[in-house]
Amino acid sequence: MEKPAAKNNTACALFQSRACAILNSETCESCPLASERPGQNQAELVKENVALFESLLPDEGVAYLFESGTCTVCKNEPKGSADRFAILDFGHHEPEEIQVRRLLQRSGVGFMMPLQFACCRKCGRRFVLSAYLPLLVPTVLTAVMIPLFVSPHLMQLVKSAAVWLPFVLVLLTAGGGYLLGKFLQQRLNRQFEQDMYFDLLSHPASKALMEKGWFPLLDRSGSAPILSRRRIEYGLGNAPSGAYAVKTEDKIPVNTEEIPENREIAD
Numbered sequence: 001m002e003k004p005a006a007k008n009n010t011a012c013a014l015f016q017s018r019a020c021a022i023l024n025s026e027t028c029e030s031c032p033l034a035s036e037r038p039g040q041n042q043a044e045l046v047k048e049n050v051a052l053f054e055s056l057l058p059d060e061g062v063a064y065l066f067e068s069g070t071c072t073v074c075k076n077e078p079k080g081s082a083d084r085f086a087i088l089d090f091g092h093h094e095p096e097e098i099q100v101r102r103l104l105q106r107s108g109v110g111f112m113m114p115l116q117f118a119c120c121r122k123c124g125r126r127f128v129l130s131a132y133l134p135l136l137v138p139t140v141l142t143a144v145m146i147p148l149f150v151s152p153h154l155m156q157l158v159k160s161a162a163v164w165l166p167f168v169l170v171l172l173t174a175g176g177g178y179l180l181g182k183f184l185q186q187r188l189n190r191q192f193e194q195d196m197y198f199d200l201l202s203h204p205a206s207k208a209l210m211e212k213g214w215f216p217l218l219d220r221s222g223s224a225p226i227l228s229r230r231r232i233e234y235g236l237g238n239a240p241s242g243a244y245a246v247k248t249e250d251k252i253p254v255n256t257e258e259i260p261e262n263r264e265i266a267d
């Protein structure tokens with residue numbers, strides 16, 4: 001695993017604080033505090049935002065989803081072992097201050113964070129199969145049709161039936177294949193939903209988040225998740241559960257796995 005740069009700015013007002021742990025920036029340079037302007041008490045503002053963020057999380061938090069060793073997408077026991085992540089982005093209207101800053105990019109969104117569901121191989125493959133089905137079916141159909149179009153004898157037969165028939169066959173193969181793929185996709189998705197949360201928005205974790213005012217940031221593919229072997233380690237919502245367990249007066253919990261050997265942690 002690539003080791004993160006040390007967060008070693010001992011002069012920072014939030015050095016080794018709970019807010020720093022939850023803020024979960026990769027380095028001090030990538031922290032929102034790095035953009036501090038004179039005359040602003042940015043540290044207080046960041047602390048307030050972190051507290052607000054925490055109040056907008058469900059009681060059980062979100063870290064358990066990516067920390068789970070078993071699939072959190074499987075509905076039934078036994079659940080597969082987790083070996084990838086199904087990631088879905090969520091946004092929140094709060095806080096207004098960040099929303100305003102982000103106006104040029106995406107209005108109406110303050111906090112953003114991904115839900116990272118630990119996912120087994122089977123569930124992961126189902127997401128992929130479903131996503132590619134509308135392309136897969138016309139591709140397979142076209143492959144089947146190729147011998148027809150490269151064989152002069154067969155082509156002659158088709159043309160003798162009607163000169164426009166080859167053209168119609170191509171249209172049917174591409175368009176019809178796509179529609180057939182869409183149809184099969186919907187049937188398959190319903191079947192998958194029986195023993196997995198194929199629609200991740202129906203997952204209890206997504207529902208709990210949406211009850212707190214979060215909304216999914218969906219792209220053209222609807223609620224299809226991004227699949228990744230590695231989880232997103234940094235940023236809001238991606239801190240391990242230990243970060244939230246810290247009491248205000250405590251220092252950041254030391255995750256020995258992620259601390260470079262030459263880094264010294266102050267007692």
Ligand SMILES: [Zn+2]
Binds near residue numbers: 072122
């Ligand atoms: Zn699974």
